Amino acid sequence: MTAGNNPSPRSLLLLDTHVFVWLFQGNTKLAPAVRTVIQAAADETGVLVSAITPWEIGLLVNKGRLQLGSDVMDWISAALAKPGVKLAPLAPEIAVASTRLPFEMRPDPADRILAATARHLGATLVTADGALLEFAKQGHFLAMDATA
Helix, strand or coil: CEECCCCCCCCCEEECHHHHHHHHHCCCCCCHHHHHHHHHHHHHCCEEEECHHHHHHHHHHHCCCCCCCCCHHHHHHHHHCCCCEEEECCCHHHHHHCCCCCCCCCCCHHHHHHHHHHHHHCCEEEECCHHHHHHHHCCCCEEEECCC
């Protein structure tokens, strides 16, 4: 279920954008065991959503690559209001760190912010993104495969 170092049961979880959407749309791509881990974390300490995630969701909806069934701002507001969901701010340290990652990474700003946020907060990134999972296996940050 994890890549990189094994997170402790009380690890802070950071949800990748697609995982956040899958979670609230009931998408079966999100493994039941991972859904359980996310719910337990939400109940105990909360789960984090990066400040870049609403931007990425809005972009995907605008490009027609994601359909939410309601206005994008209404959907985001409702999802962020769920119990145990916390918005992780885009601190200047994270923004700058995303430009100075100690590994070669594609230029996707959302992925760079997510990786930098996980590193900065010591959080476990929950993702199905193969490239991000590979960076975690290399020890750059903690990650959990959302589909395993």
